[in-house]
Amino acid sequence: MQRIVVKRDGSVEKFQMKKLVDAIFALLEGLELPDDYEIVFKVAKELDLKIPEKVTTEELDYLVLKAIEHLIPKNYIYDTLATRQLLKIINRRIDRRFNSFKDYINYAVEEKLLKPELLQFDIDRLEKSIDYSRDYNLDYFGLSTLKDRYLMKDRDFETIEKPQWFFMRVAMGIGNTEDEIIKIYNKLSNLEYLHSTPTLFNSGTLTNQYSSCFPAGTPVITIDGVKNIEDVKIGDVVLTAEGNYKVVSGLFSRKYQRELYKLYVWGLWGREETVKATDDHRFLVLKKEDVECDRKFVKVCPPYQNTEKCYPVKRQYAYICEEVETNLLENLKWVEAKDIEAGDYIVIPYPKGISEKVELNILDYIDNPYLVEKDGYIHKINHDKQKRTPEFNGQINKVKSKIKIDYDFMRFLGYYLAEGYINKSGNKLSTVFTFGVKDKEFIEDVISLSKKLFDINPTVAHNKDNSVRITLNSTYLSQFIKNLVGTGFNKKILPPEIMLAHPEVQKGLIVGLFRGDATAVKDGYRLTLSNKSLIYQIFHILLRIGSLPRISKASKNHLATEDPYSVYISINDSEDLIRLINKDTHKITAKPDKTKINSYRFKYKDVVFYKITKVEKEIFDGTVYDFEVKGDHSFAANLVAAHNCYVNVIDDSLESIMDKAKETAFLAKYAGGVGTDVTRIRATGSKIHSLNAKSSGIIPFIKIFDTIVNAIQQGGRRRSSQVMYLQPWHLDVEAFLDLRETTGNPYFRTPSLNTALWMPDELMRRIKEGEPIYLFDPAECPKLVTAWGEEFKKEYESCIEKAEKGELKLWKKIDSRDFYKKYLFKLAKTGHPWLTFKDRHNEKNPCPQYSVINSSNLCTEISIPNSPESTAVCTLASVNLARHVKEDKSDFDWDKLKDTLETMVVALDNILDKNFYPSEESRKNTMDLRPIGIGVMGFHEALIKLGIPYDSDKAVETARKIAKFMREVTYAKSEELAKERGAFPHYYEANYNYPPRRNAVLLAVAPTASISIIAGTSSSIDNYFSNIFSRDTLSGKFIVINKPLMKELEEKGLWSEELAEKIKAHQGSIQYIEELDGKIDKSLYKTAYEVSPYRQIDIAAAFQEYIDQAVSKSLYIEEDLRDKMEDIYMYAWEKGLKSTYYCFIDKTVKGEKYTLNVNKRGERRGFGLAKRNDKELEKELEEIERQAREKYGDEVVDAVKSGNIEGCPTDPLLAKICPSCE
Incomplete structure (x- = not known):
């Protein structure tokens, strides 16, 4: 068979094995191996038969890689070769695109993959600090994981980042100076510590989710009035470009030091800019070239209300003719601010919906149980129990109970907005209007409307100041009006039923309002109000009824307490409306010019366009904001249509999910594991008074989150994860235990969601002592949710007493031991729910005045005060203890460890100010407490280097010593930072008895599953799962070998393929391989199931003594110890653990074994048992x-x-x- 190779330039040559062998030899350069020919021969032999007749050089590279990979179990040198081959592949492709690290940074910034702020650093200096030899610190599994999941990709998903560029990019995203960056880079590239996956994913990157924003002070139109953008909250309902109201589901803010673009729109805010935005924020725009009419014309149809005739006009107005064949709406575009020009037209959104509500029931707006409707009027029931007392109180003024939303009622409301207020005298309320004595027609109109609408005869008083006071003496009518639209000149606001009433009846509101407060000017009316929200609403109602108003700030009187705003309507586009208002019309001297069409604004179909007159730029240094809107991803920024930031690429899958679930989706999207407390949700069957219905309990709610977890990829790189926490006194806890079952009703199963119990001490005590447990509905016992310790015990006993007296409707008494056994059976079977201890977390709460700790995170290591209004987020990193053992393996290098820990404190604190926060709740918590979490990895590898068996007393003492050292160093550094940068803000609001420090919490031991792979060391504080096993990840299937074991065996000449097969046959254990007896210390290499779970807990408890947050610890339990689980988990509680994580029972969770050259059943043995x-x-x-x-x-x-x-x-x-x- 003649094989040919297609080279990168397209040329073809014959395949030559010698060239391939030379390339393999090149991988061995610098290794000084005595048997290099044998190694190369084995790779070539493995490869020879797999090369096809025609192969490209790139395909050949990967064939070599796979051949080497297949040999890794035979000798660890092949892992080194595989790493070098993969590096060769990565570097060769990137070198064809970039000549230097600087070129890569410039490209990534230009493509908006990285933040422009990175260019402010001295890139040349940073590039000189890159040490490419550190690539060889990575093993094959770690490098493969880095390549597939962490290295930067371009828009075509091609890798554009070398491993050392990755470490430098991460450091640049964290450090504030070149010196800081270089120090962080050195630590990361030497694998002395690594940040958690979210930081490695996002550091230095610029995602569209938070790149385009507005500065503080930008007004946003909400259904409740105008809010500044920095005051918008999740759950607010905002006006969108399509004229709908949609819910805000995510908030974003960031520091910004660049140009802002200022758009000036005709008719909006006079000489002031209408809106400022970052250069890439998009607005809904009709480009000026798309508006021009290219056809010849004779007549054009002007956009006047109810105008049917056509008038000849000049050519520049032809584009608004209805006869133009082009559909202007097809030319609408979302245009970035930097691409907008003067002369373009911007869309002005306004509410377009029409409410189905055509009648208002006054009783719906008054909270009084003694008011009823009878015969169309409101009556008050006499609750006096004396005989002969009439049914209704005859002392109140009767008022009609139902009001039609018609032109008359809207006109009455308009008068009230202009001249009315609610007066309180004792316990009585009245509605008062004040007019000038000359407004006789309007006075009569209000009196007539009062009788017609409410059947009330108002009192009229003429005052000495030539004013007339009209009073409607009805407390209930006044309560209705106050609750409908408010009172006070700057407090009135229109509710949705008024804002979305039919435009024809809304004309009545404009007529009444303008009659009361408008001033006639030359070309129409000017309405001035010191009520920002209301003036925006009036602007939108005018658009709804066909006017094209102007709006601006008005001059402020020196005695005024609020800024005034004015809206103008013109005779040219509001002639009919002006006639209806009919106030001082003699002052309106301008005549409507039907031959002139205003080219600065027009309405096409139902879309309103205003002309952009000018675009300017200014330098900005501050915070910019944006938010996510459900549905059509837009909002009205100071009246113009702006696109919002959105993060979920599969938006439709989240449409119907509630706001809190959406917040969770954002948190998960950005590679954060999410923990959610569901204890507050009322139990199944609980009465919902507002709906006169019963609750369906927590399970349907949790099911929504299961759907989210299935749908969302974190950063596009890993599946999102979430855990639901429930306190086990909740009445639905038994259904909660079944959520991870694989059989049963699928609507009550959540296969993608993790679960955990948030266990109070009182319930553990009852389980231990055999006392019964009572389950309650949190709606009836709400204090149990946040109480802990003695307070919880007292409240729990109070709820028990109420239940047994019949004062509670929903409760249940169960046997505590039976419940505990059932729980542990589920835990052993499904691995869930995890067991975490509520009181242990709250006993060590550093900020009890901020909030209690209601739950932990996905991996149970976070212990930060949290609440529905404050979402705890912790920025994590883990020190690699194996890299801090002295060369002579006599002890830890404590000076080096101190330096690393101090570097981590500074780096993590920097990240808090650079982070993107997917929700306002998470941003608030982080800024208040500034929590960080420094953990560990490589603990078992470090013990092996030091010759300390994992299951020894010395290992426990070593754990305690390390944790104590970490606490002392990190706390001292945080206190030092507090002097330089200030303590965490909440510290100054409380009275805590510890010195000020920069961070409320600093230590948290996370599982480090992913980053320990990159570091090539043992996970967290766990011992090695097995000495040889295979592991499936997103990057493929990899052989994982205990490197310290293999190195020791190789150094002593004991390693062989035969020995490798024996280790596999013994399921990764070496404890029963007799030929190793006396040659190595086998106790150093005990695997997960070979160490007693009690000793595992001892290790975790030793760390927990000094870790201010929690230690995430999975427990590995042999099948033979299954019946000891009750005692094991009780022991974990008694030893002071705050959390446990997964429970692995013997073979229920294990690495997949390779095909062996032995009979598996014949060789099968349990760990710790004789063959x-x-x-x-x-x-x-x-x-x-x-x-x-x-x-x-x-x-x-x-x-x-x-x-x-x-x-x-x-x-x-x-x-x-x-x-x-x-």
Whole structure:
């Protein structure tokens, strides 16, 4: 077979094995191996038969990589070769695009992949600090993970970042100076510590979710009036470009030091700019070239209300003719601010919906149980129990109970907005209007409307100051008006039923308002109000009824307390409306010119356009804001249509999800594991008084989050994750325990969602002492949610007393031991719910005056005060302890560790100010408390280097010593930073008895699953799961080998392929391999299941003594110890753990074993047990099968044995008879 190679330039040459062998030899450069020829020969032999007849050089590179990868289990040198080959592939492709790190940074900034702020640093100096030899610190698994999940990709998803560029980019996104950046880079690239995945994903990057924003002070139109953009909250309802009201579902803010673009729009705010925005914020615009009419014309139809005739006009007005064939709306574009020009037209949104409500029931607006409707009027029931007392109180003025939303009522409301207020005298209210004595026609109109609408005869008083006072003496009518639109000149606001009333009836509101407060000017009317929200609403109503008004600030009187604003309507586009208002019309001297069409504004179909007259730029240094809007992703920024930031690329999948779920979606989207407390949700069957219905409980609510978790990829790189926390006194807790079951009603199962119990001490005490547990509805016992310690015990006993007296409607008494056993059975079977301890978290709360700690995060290591209004977010990093052991392995290098920890404190604190916060709740909590979480990884590898067995007393003492050192160093550095930068803000609001420090909390031991792969070390404080196993990740399947073990075996000449197979056959253990006896200390290499769970807890508890947050600790329990789980978890509580994480039972969760060259059943043995013969094993399997049939039935067992199942079972009984699990 003649094989050919297609080179990168397209040329073709014959395949030459010698060239390939030379390339493999090049990978060995600098390694000084005695058997390099043998190594190369094995790779070439592995590769030879896999090369096709025609292959590209790039394909050949990957074939070499796969051949080397296949050999890794035989000798660890192949892992080094695989790393070098992958580096060669990465570097070769990137070198074809970029000549230098500086070129890459410039490109990424230009493409809006990285922040422009990075260019402010001395890139040349930083590039000189890059040490490419540190690439060899990475092993193959770590480099592959880095390449696939962390290295920067371009818009075509091509990798554009080398590993050392990645570390430098991350450091640039964190450091404030070149010196800081270089120090952080050195620590990261030497794998001495790593930041958590969200930081590695996002550091230095510029995502569209928070790049385009507005400065503080930008007015935003909400359904409740005008708010400045910095005051907008999640849940607010804002006006969108399409004229709808939509819910705000995410908030964003960031520091910004660049140019802002200022847009000036005709008719909006006079000589002031209408809106400022960052250069890339988009607005809904009709470009001027798309407006021009290219056809010849004779007549054009002007956009006047109810105008049917056409008039000849000059050519520049032809584009607004209805006869133009072009549909202008097809030319609408979202245009970035930097591309907008003077002469373009911008869309002016206004509410377009029409409310179905055509009648108002006064009783709906008054909270008084003694008021009823009878015969169309409001009556007050006499609640006097004396005989002969009439049914209704005859002393109140009768008022009609229902009011039609018609032209008359709207006119009355308009008069009230202009001249009315609510007067209080004792317990009585009245509605008062004040007019000038000359406004006789309007006075009579108000009196007539009062009688017609409400059947009330008002009193009229003439005052000495030539004013007339009209009073409607009805407390209930006044309450209705006050609750409908408010009172006070600057407090009145129109509710949705008025804003969305039919435009024809809204004309009545404009007529009454303008009659009361407008001033006639030469060309129309000017309405001036010292009520910003109301003036915006009037502007929008005018657009709804066909006018094209102007708006501006008015001159402020020196005695005024509020800024006044004016709206103008012109005779040219509001002639009919002006006639209806009919006030001082003799002062309006201008005549409507039907031959002239205003080219500065027009309405096409139902879309209003105003002309941009000028665009300017200014330098800005401050905070800019934006937010996410459900649905059409836009909002009205100071009356013009602006696009919002949005983060979810699969937007439709989140349309119907409630606001809190949307916040969770944003948090998950940005690579953060989310923990959510659902204890506050009322229990199943709980009465919902406002709806006269019963609650469906927590499960349907949790099901929504399960859908989110399935739908969202974090940063596009990993599946999002979430855990739901529930306190187990909640009445729905038993259904909660079943959520992760694989059988049963799918509507009550959440396969993608994690669950955890937030266990109070009082319930653990009751379980230990065998006292009953009572379950309650949080709607009836709300104080239990936040209470802890003695307060919880007192409140819990109070709820029990109320329940037994019949004062509570929903409660249940259960046996505590039965509940505990059921819970632990579920935990062993499904791995959920995890067990975390509420009181342990709150006992060490550093900021109890801020809030209690209501729940933890996804991995249970976060312990920060939180609430529905304040979402705890912690920025994490972990120090690699294995990289801080001295070269002679005599001890830790404490000076180096101190330096690393201090660097981490500064870096993490920097991140808090640079971070993107997906919600206002998360931003607030972080800015108030400035929490950081420094954890560890490589603990077991460090112990191995130091010759300390993981399950020894010395390991426990070492853990305690490390944690104590970490606390002392980090707290001292945080106190030092507080002197330089200030303490966390909440510190100054409270009276705490500890010195001021920069961060409320500083330590948290996370699982480090991903970053420990990059660092090539053991995870967190856990010992190695197995000495050899395979692991499936998003980057593929990898062989994971305990590197310290392999290196020691190689150094002593003990490593061989035969030994590797024996280790595999013993499921990754070396404890029963006799040929290693006396040659190495086998106790150093005990795997997860070989260490007692009690000792695992001892290690975690030793760390927890000094860790101010929590230690995330999974427990590995042998099958033989399953019946000890009650005692094991009680021991964890008694030892002071704040949290536990996953529970792995023997073979229920394990690395997939490779195909062995031995009979697996014959070689099978349990960890810590003597080897069994075939007969003993078969007998055991027969007993397991019998138990499984008894538990699940013949059909299930037969299906499992045949392999006819969708996935491996989690129950260990079934797993032991499943051929796939075998």
